[in-house]
Amino acid sequence: MIHLRDVAKRFPNGLLAVSDVDLTVEASEIVAVIGPSGCGKSTVLRLIAGLETATAGTVEVAGHQVVGPDRSVGLVFQEPRLMPWLTVAQNVAFGLEDRDRKRAVVNEAIERVGLGPFSHCLPKELSGGMAQRTAIARALVTKPPVLLLDEPFSSLDAFTRVDLQDHLLDVWDWYRPTTFLVTHDIDEALTLADRVVVFGGTPGVVRAELTLDLPRPRDRTARDFHVLQDRARAELGSSRVGA
């Protein structure tokens, strides 16, 4: 579904953010990218989203070269980025065009993220977790085949984060979009992903890949989970040394 080949991105100020990135995400797969901050993992996500343009290589989504933002890609940012003047329902409806089907579609998305009773609230009345749920509903309301998440839970407290991670899997089960998640939280990556890609270095390159064949939902306290944690830490550690 998502294919990156030999992708590099150099910013106008001369900084080479990522280089030689080869990455594939299959349909309905959840791939998490982890790495220390500043390794270019968010840049990769922005390239897939069409918010940045690669300076080398090709970025393809659903068989088409990415030339700019596209409605087949839903994006959740680190911050909710809700329009403060719109209610939850209006924020969720933000990306919709088809006026006739709006209400039912919006309500379905809001129910999916469990915000039914709050659909008439303004963003200032929401907690951080609720605001981020709204952002997830907004990204998914059009049922885009691809969902991109850019450190979506990193500004939430630990309890809310775990809660929303489980919740995201429920929502994902709605229609199983191809999901690309950027995070710096190893546990988050291990909880959610089918595959974890370890990023590192400056410019950022793919250091390692872990395939997780544990069934979801995963028990964060299980032995297998700890084994994976150790492996991921080891890979991250070596990526730092390698840089």
Added chain:
Amino acid sequence: MTDIALPTRQDRERPAGPLPQSRRGLPRWLVGAVFPVAAIVLWESGARAGVISSRLIPPPSEIASTIADLAAAGELLGHLLSTTGRVLAGFALGAMVGTVLGAATGVSSRFGALFDPSLQALRNIPSIAWTPLFILWFGIFETSKVLMIALGVFFPVYLTFSGAIASVDRKLVEVGRVHGLSRAGLIRRILFPASLPTYVIGLRNGLGLGWMFVVAAEFLGASRGLGYLLVDGQQTGRPAVIIAAIVLFAVLGKFTDRLLTGVGTRFTRWQDGFAGRAGA
């Protein structure tokens, strides 16, 4: 009768525990009235006691009776209407042009590069300096007055709106890009609503300047209006008329500002700022 004190109505209605800070003591408007009322009382008693020369500083009672006399003579309404009419016409014109140009320069950097430097340069001319020229061009009657006021209103509206649009959070604009908004959609659904609160402040500043400029315009030849009353009061040596006109300016200015904030708050209730009491 027993000695047991029955709970009073007040006791029953009062919620348990300490009252919230804002509920304690006098209501806000009453607190705000303390100083002006005290000043009026001092002023009046000072004039009656002969401490203040009531020939130059007429006491509040005389000002009130002057206003009443003007109203009784049927003059007052005419003065009020012509001044308010000029301000509203000038405000409408200035705010409209300011809004359109502010939107254009805020949204389009190319348009901004073209027009903003010139407008910034013009802004540095004290707008009242244009008055003689306006009178030469447009005559001494309503046109020049309304245009003067419009000029005064234009700049704050233009500057605030243009600046507000240009400083809309880049992160929200990016959400618009992600959702494939067209340029028009971006303007309508993100840039304008996001800059609305600041825009309302610009309108209020503009309206305030409108009331300032109407005085200047009416000084320079008017046969009706509160500004005319000021000049007339000076020329006929009646300070009570001057102060009456000043008081009426204050009342009208406050009233129109209140109207504007009233309309503005309806659209900016979503704001998550430090209390909603910065306005009014």
